[in-house]
Amino acid sequence: MKWLATIVIVASFALPPFFAGDFYINLASQILIASIFALSLNLLVGFGGMTSLGHASYLGIAAYVSALLTSRYGFGHGAAAMLSLSATVVMAALFGLIALRASGLGFLMITLALSQVLWGLAYRMSGVTNGDNGVAGLTRPAPFGIPLETPASFYWFVLFIAVLSFLMMAIFVSSAFGSSLRGVRDQPRRMAALGFNPWLIRWITFVYAGFWGGISGLLYVYYHKYIHPSALSITSSAEALLGVIAGGSGTLGGPVVGAAVVLLLKNFASAYVERWNMLLGFVFLFIVLVMPAGIVPGVEKLTARFRGKRS
Amino acid sequence: MNASRSDHALELLSLKKTFGGLTVTHNVSLSVSPGERRLIIGPNGAGKTTLFNQISGDLRPNSGVVRLFGRDVTQLPPYRRAHLGLSRTYQIITLFSGDTLEHNIMLGMLGLRPSRWQMCRPLSFYGDLATEAHRMLDTVGLLHLAGRPISDVAYGEKRRVELAMALAQKPRLLLLDEPLAGLSNAERSTVKSLITSIPREITIIMIEHDMDTALELAETVTLLDYGRVIVDGERDAVIADERTREVYLGT
Numbered sequence: 279m280k281w282l283a284t285i286v287i288v289a290s291f292a293l294p295p296f297f298a299g300d301f302y303i304n305l306a307s308q309i310l311i312a313s314i315f316a317l318s319l320n321l322l323v324g325f326g327g328m329t330s331l332g333h334a335s336y337l338g339i340a341a342y343v344s345a346l347l348t349s350r351y352g353f354g355h356g357a358a359a360m361l362s363l364s365a366t367v368v369m370a371a372l373f374g375l376i377a378l379r380a381s382g383l384g385f386l387m388i389t390l391a392l393s394q395v396l397w398g399l400a401y402r403m404s405g406v407t408n409g410d411n412g413v414a415g416l417t418r419p420a421p422f423g424i425p426l427e428t429p430a431s432f433y434w435f436v437l438f439i440a441v442l443s444f445l446m447m448a449i450f451v452s453s454a455f456g457s458s459l460r461g462v463r464d465q466p467r468r469m470a471a472l473g474f475n476p477w478l479i480r481w482i483t484f485v486y487a488g489f490w491g492g493i494s495g496l497l498y499v500y501y502h503k504y505i506h507p508s509a510l511s512i513t514s515s516a517e518a519l520l521g522v523i524a525g526g527s528g529t530l531g532g533p534v535v536g537a538a539v540v541l542l543l544k545n546f547a548s549a550y551v552e553r554w555n556m557l558l559g560f561v562f563l564f565i566v567l568v569m570p571a572g573i574v575p576g577v578e579k580l581t582a583r584f585r586g587k588r589s
Numbered sequence: 590m591n592a593s594r595s596d597h598a599l600e601l602l603s604l605k606k607t608f609g610g611l612t613v614t615h616n617v618s619l620s621v622s623p624g625e626r627r628l629i630i631g632p633n634g635a636g637k638t639t640l641f642n643q644i645s646g647d648l649r650p651n652s653g654v655v656r657l658f659g660r661d662v663t664q665l666p667p668y669r670r671a672h673l674g675l676s677r678t679y680q681i682i683t684l685f686s687g688d689t690l691e692h693n694i695m696l697g698m699l700g701l702r703p704s705r706w707q708m709c710r711p712l713s714f715y716g717d718l719a720t721e722a723h724r725m726l727d728t729v730g731l732l733h734l735a736g737r738p739i740s741d742v743a744y745g746e747k748r749r750v751e752l753a754m755a756l757a758q759k760p761r762l763l764l765l766d767e768p769l770a771g772l773s774n775a776e777r778s779t780v781k782s783l784i785t786s787i788p789r790e791i792t793i794i795m796i797e798h799d800m801d802t803a804l805e806l807a808e809t810v811t812l813l814d815y816g817r818v819i820v821d822g823e824r825d826a827v828i829a830d831e832r833t834r835e836v837y838l839g840t
Contacts, residue, residue, distance in 0.1 A: 454699060454707040454715070461685060461696055468683040471645055472758070473671035473700030 287531075291437060295430040303429040304501075305545055309538045310433075310440040311497045316521045316533035317447050318490030323519065324528030325451050326483045327463030328378075329386050331515050332393030335373065336491030338510035340366045341499035342400065345413040355419030363492045370488025374481045393515060400507035412506035416499060426500070436497055443490055448530050450486065459483055520558075524565045526572025535573050597659065598623045598762050598792040604643060604653035606636075606816075613639045614650065615816040621809075623761075624789045628807035628824075629796045632836065636816040637796045638680060641764055644794075645677050646670045658761065672701060676760030678751040680767045680796075684739045690750055691735040694722035697754040725757040726750075729783060745776035752783060756791075763787070765795040769802055777802060804828070812836060 294306040315337055322328040343362035347353040353361070377388040400407045407413065418426045426432040450456055461469045462476045470476055499505050508514065517540055525536025543561060547554040569576025599621040606614035613636045621627050629637050642648040644655060646667035655663045662670050685693050695718045699705045704715065713719070726732045729749040734742055739750065748768065755763055768784065769777050781802050787793065797803035804810070810827040812820040814836045820827050827833055 450708055452711045453709055454704055454712045456708075457692075457696060457712045458699065458705055464685055464687075465683050467647060467667075468679070469700070470667040471647070471671060471677055472697050472754075473668050474705060475666075475668045 295433055300429045303433050305541065307429070307433045307436045307501055309541050310436045311494055311501060312518070312521065312537035312541055313534040314440055314443045314497065315491060315494035316518050316525070316537040317444065317530070318487045318494065319518050320522045320527055320529075320533045321447060321451065321483055321487040321490070323522050324526075324532070325456065325459055325463065326480060326487075328381070328480060328484070329519070330377075330389040331386050331512065331519060332373075332377075332389030332391075333487070333491055333518055334510050334512075334514035335389075335393040335396050336366050336370055336488040337495035337498055337514065338393075338396060338400065338505075338507075339369055340492035340495030341505045341509055342407060342413070344496055345416050345499050345505045346406070349413060349416055355417075359419070359496055362496065363489065366492030366495070367485060367489050370485045370491075371481075373488070374484035378477060378480055378484065390512065390515075393510060394512065397507055397510040397512070400510050407507070410507065412504055414504050416503040416505070418500045418503065432501065436501070439493065439497060443493060444530070444534075447490060451530070455479070455482075520562060524562055524572060526574035526576070529572070529574045532572050532574040539573070596623070597621060597656065598625065599644065599658075599794070600654075600656040601640075601644070602654040602656070604640070604650045604655065606639060606643060606648060606650045613816045614643065617653075617813075617816070617818055619811055619818060619821060621762075621792060621794060623792050625792055626806060626808045627792075627794045628803050628810045629794065629813060630798075630800070630803070630810060631813035631819075635813040637813055638766060639816075640813070641677065641766055641794075641796065644764060645675060668700075671758070674761030675764070676755040676758045676762070677764035678755050678766055678768060680770060682744075682747050682751060684747060684750060684754070686740045687738060689736050689738055690726060690731060690742070691719065691722050693739060693750060694725050694754055694757050695719060698722065698757050701758055722757065725753045728756070729753040730779065745772050748772060748776070748780065749783070752780065756787070760791060762792045762794070765793060765797075767796055767798060769797055769799045781806065 294303050298306070315333070318336075319330065319333045322330050322333070340362045343365045344358045347358040347361060348355060373389070373392050376392065377385055380388055401409055403409070418432065420426060421435065424431065426435050451459070458469065458474050458479055462474065462479050466476045498509065518537070521536030521540045522533045523536070524539055525534065526532025539561070540558070543558050544554065547557045551557050565573060597620045601617055601619050604614050604617045605612070617640060629640070631637050639648065643650050646662070646665060646669075650663065653663070654661055657670060657673050657675060660673065662673065685696065688696070692712065695712055695715065698718050698721060699712065723732060723735060726735050729752060731746060731749055731753070734746065739747060742750070752765075752768060765784070768780055772780060777799070784793070784806055795803065795806065804824060807824050809822065810824050811818060812827060812833055819832050819836055820830045
């Protein structure tokens with residue numbers, strides 16, 4: 279039953295290019311990109327117990343480095359992608375060294391502060407980043423000579439990367455290392471007494487999450503062909519965090535569902551309601567009240583109860 | 590005496606720990622030989638668990654030295670000490686309550702193996718760990734519950750999982766913090782015989798309030814009060830000592 283549901287969901291991701299119009303295909307691409315971003319944040323929040331409010335840093339850095347390298351310095355997309363991912367990983371490693379000196383609220387505040395520094399730099403260092411105007415006129419890569427200019431071709435490309443990311447992160451959390459990560463989340467003192475190095479486990483996860491945040495950043499800038507400091511803003515981090523929590527932190531499906539909810543609300547509600555942020559707030563309030571653990575665990579619980587009644 | 594120093598399983602040299610103005614460990618020096626069964630007693634607030642936490646590395650002493658198997662570990666973090674053969678249980682149960690008994694024991698064993706850094710293979714794929722975990726659960730009489738989550742089993746059984754988890758690490762020095770706390774009489778004798786059956790290669794230091802049971806398990810006893818060692822020595826000598834009666838046993 280669970281397998282059937284999984285297959286149906288996965289198959290439904292292959293449908294948009296055949297049935298939907300360009301608007302919906304593009305929306306689906308954005309949902310997938312946001313899903314990768316939310317999944318990477320979920321490694322920290324859900325599996326590592328490290329609630330970060332600065333995850334947009336990694337999306338933003340990868341996007342900006344790629345944008346600047348390709349548009350200004352004449353790099354090809356392949357080399358630019360490698361360099362921007364390397365830059366993201368190095369930055370995540372440094373930010374991890376600083377942020378992991380604290381835990382809980384302290385950790386949250388440090389991640390927020392670091393990402394605000396980047397956001398400020400993106401705005402003010404206009405000589406490099408072009409400031410509030412953003413970097414425009416970017417191109418999409420053409421992997422193996424296949425252009426990604428149409429919504430459908432770009433969607434297939436994003437879907438491929440998204441499936442790969444999802445699998446890699448799923449393997450990561452279910453591995454032996456993933457078990458120790460969850461152990462450190464629940465009982466750090468006990469884990470240390472058992473011979474695990476809690477700090478190093480957290481740091482490695484922090485860097486790994488930064489890497490996948492960078493992947494989503496590359497896709498983000500390929501999609502929009504434009505990058506603006508707002509990608510680094512607290513709103514960008516908070517939306518992903520809301521998605522993770524609403525969908526179900528510590529689950530693999532949750533961030534995907536959560537990211538979809540956020541983007542759907544943003545795109546549809548904003549067409550009808552001017553204060554769509556308020557609507558977003560009400561929807562999250564409703565989710566938290568009805569399904570405190572998030573949509574995915576909540577629905578699982580409901581179906582279990584339903585099945586229990588039937589049998 | 591000095592020549593045999595490195596033979597000690599554990600040696601504490603004038604350990605001192607203060608919390609603010611309160612001195613909780615006051616110049617504590619003691620040594621435990623390999624294979625010894627040492628009981629640490631003392632009234633509530635005597636600093637027993639604080640002493641344990643300094644041995645395991647959860648707390649750093651203000652001054653003094655902790656030597657584990659002849660090696661100065663005072664500055665080492667807890668996980669490094671675990672790799673040197675130190676294992677402990679907790680007074681307040683700290684197990685992974687959502688996971689199965691089997692998973693808990695396996696996680697404990699994983700901590701000392703290089704495969705803890707393995708990022709591709711699930712823990713459940715490690716057949717050797719599972720076999721060993723089952724053997725361990727069998728030893729403590731909980732094999733039939735191996736697949737159940739910790740949150741499903743009774744308190745007394747959790748205490749035994751704590752013990753199994755520590756033993757599965759094959760420690761050289763085992764710290765037991767009130768292993769009998771809150772157990773029924775029947776469970777008490779089960780755990781007691783479990784502790785008795787631990788092989789002699791493992792040195793045991795135990796904090797326990799249940800004097801009747803604990804004294805039977807111990808060979809040597811250290812009495813703490815207000816963070817100081819009051820009496821230290823052979824069990825019978827410590828029991829007979831005037832000061833023990835005064836501090837702990839009452840009249």
